Amino acid sequence: MAAQGQKAVEIIGGGAGSVAEASLPPMYDMIDLMFFAYREFAGDADQRLAAFGLGRAHHRVLHFVARQPGLTVTELLEILRVTKQSLNRVLKALLDKQFVEVCAGIEDRRQRRLYATACGHALALDVARLQSERLSRVFGMLPEGARQQAATFLLAMIDSPLRDKIAAMTGAIQDRGWNGER
Amino acid sequence: MAAQGQKAVEIIGGGAGSVAEASLPPMYDMIDLMFFAYREFAGDADQRLAAFGLGRAHHRVLHFVARQPGLTVTELLEILRVTKQSLNRVLKALLDKQFVEVCAGIEDRRQRRLYATACGHALALDVARLQSERLSRVFGMLPEGARQQAATFLLAMIDSPLRDKIAAMTGAIQDRGWNGER
DNA sequence: TGAAATATGTCAATACTGCTGACTTAAAGG
DNA sequence: CCTTTAAGTCAGCAGTATTGACATATTTCA
Numbered sequence: 001m002a003a004q005g006q007k008a009v010e011i012i013g014g015g016a017g018s019v020a021e022a023s024l025p026p027m028y029d030m031i032d033l034m035f036f037a038y039r040e041f042a043g044d045a046d047q048r049l050a051a052f053g054l055g056r057a058h059h060r061v062l063h064f065v066a067r068q069p070g071l072t073v074t075e076l077l078e079i080l081r082v083t084k085q086s087l088n089r090v091l092k093a094l095l096d097k098q099f100v101e102v103c104a105g106i107e108d109r110r111q112r113r114l115y116a117t118a119c120g121h122a123l124a125l126d127v128a129r130l131q132s133e134r135l136s137r138v139f140g141m142l143p144e145g146a147r148q149q150a151a152t153f154l155l156a157m158i159d160s161p162l163r164d165k166i167a168a169m170t171g172a173i174q175d176r177g178w179n180g181e182r
Numbered sequence: 183m184a185a186q187g188q189k190a191v192e193i194i195g196g197g198a199g200s201v202a203e204a205s206l207p208p209m210y211d212m213i214d215l216m217f218f219a220y221r222e223f224a225g226d227a228d229q230r231l232a233a234f235g236l237g238r239a240h241h242r243v244l245h246f247v248a249r250q251p252g253l254t255v256t257e258l259l260e261i262l263r264v265t266k267q268s269l270n271r272v273l274k275a276l277l278d279k280q281f282v283e284v285c286a287g288i289e290d291r292r293q294r295r296l297y298a299t300a301c302g303h304a305l306a307l308d309v310a311r312l313q314s315e316r317l318s319r320v321f322g323m324l325p326e327g328a329r330q331q332a333a334t335f336l337l338a339m340i341d342s343p344l345r346d347k348i349a350a351m352t353g354a355i356q357d358r359g360w361n362g363e364r
Numbered sequence: 365t366g367a368a369a370t371a372t373g374t375c376a377a378t379a380c381t382g383c384t385g386a387c388t389t390a391a392a393g394g
Numbered sequence: 395c396c397t398t399t400a401a402g403t404c405a406g407c408a409g410t411a412t413t414g415a416c417a418t419a420t421t422t423c424a
Binding site: 072073074084085088105108110111112 | 370371372373374375
């Protein structure tokens with residue numbers, strides 16, 4: 001990377017357009033809140049998974065395999081947006097510990113379709129419940145409709161066309177609150 | 183860690199209480215959305231910072247130093263919840279590249295108070311604007327009040343007493359929409 | 365049938381971010 | 395003077411990610 005080791009003083013003059021352009025004041029409150037809220041949320045899972053020698057990467061794999069049984073490796077790579085080398089290491093650990101199992105594809109036998117085992121489902125569900133408990137506490141102290149509003153906000157944070165895929169997967173877009181409908 | 187290397191089959195019988203307990207169905211939609219939304223949001227910053235050879239850890243430090251000039255190292259450690267060894271590596275890089283500078287504390291000269299340089303502020307602002315643009319697009323397509331609702335949701339996701347500190351810092355709790363007030 | 369494309373796995377090297385433990389320096393404060 | 399506190403440093407380790415190169419099995423197509 002060309003800019004490695006570059007000093008600050010060397011770059012303040014260049015590219016003035018992007019930095020000095022007049023624009024809205026940054027939403028510092030939202031930026032801070034996204035950081036802290038996500039850390040708390042993900043921390044719930046980290047804690048539970050660490051008891052099995054599994055990290056955050058293992059959790060993500062287990063979560064999506066449990067959610068979508070029969071997922072292929074390529075599909076999982078697209079969802080997680082990691083390289084197959086990265087995926088393979090964590091997937092191998094999940095196979096070793098028997099939280100995930102594979103089955104050759106029926107139509108295309110090159111594919112290795114992924115399934116959570118009974119234990120894998122149990123663990124994934126356990127973590128999902130822990131995270132859902134936090135969400136329940138949250139929506140319990142918020143007004144009616146807060147869950148739908150939060151889902152709509154989070155979905156809108158995702159760029160298309162990924163948004164459309166996720167909307168289809170989660171069923172999160174429920175024809176209310178979208179596009180200024182009020 | 184005692185459970186390291188443990189096989190799934192060895193643990194399905196034990197601890198049945200925590201896994202088998204009857205409870206609400208997990209909010210899979212919210213769990214998925216938190217993952218994807220945060221990845222998109224943080225990805226904006228990653229991309230911009232990578233041009234300067236800086237990673238996500240550097241961004242977090244720069245962000246909070248720019249937000250709270252004169253922050254001490256101890257205060258920063260508490261905000262980020264990392265060890266001083268972890269912090270020191272990224273902080274040293276920011277000092278080397280002259281995005282951050284230090285000044286001995288006036289009252290307590292052991293303290294090294296941290297300040298963003300002009301370049302540091304420019305970079306922090308640049309990234310904050312990029313993230314704010316995403317947020318603007320989001321709130322532009324959502325109904326009136328969506329920003330306040332989102333801030334309230336995110337704040338509620340954080341456990342007390344951290345929540346109270348952050349609420350004070352961001353001013354995010356604006357006496358509306360809290361605790362079923364409707 | 366044989367070549368190309370695809371799905372997957374693997375080895376090696378590297379980078380970033382986090383951790384623990386042990387030790388040091390400098391300053392504050394009783 | 396002695397203890398505590400704020401901060402920095404060195405060494406080692408772990409988890410997660412990357413790129414590049416190569417191997418294997420299978421499908422697809424000319």
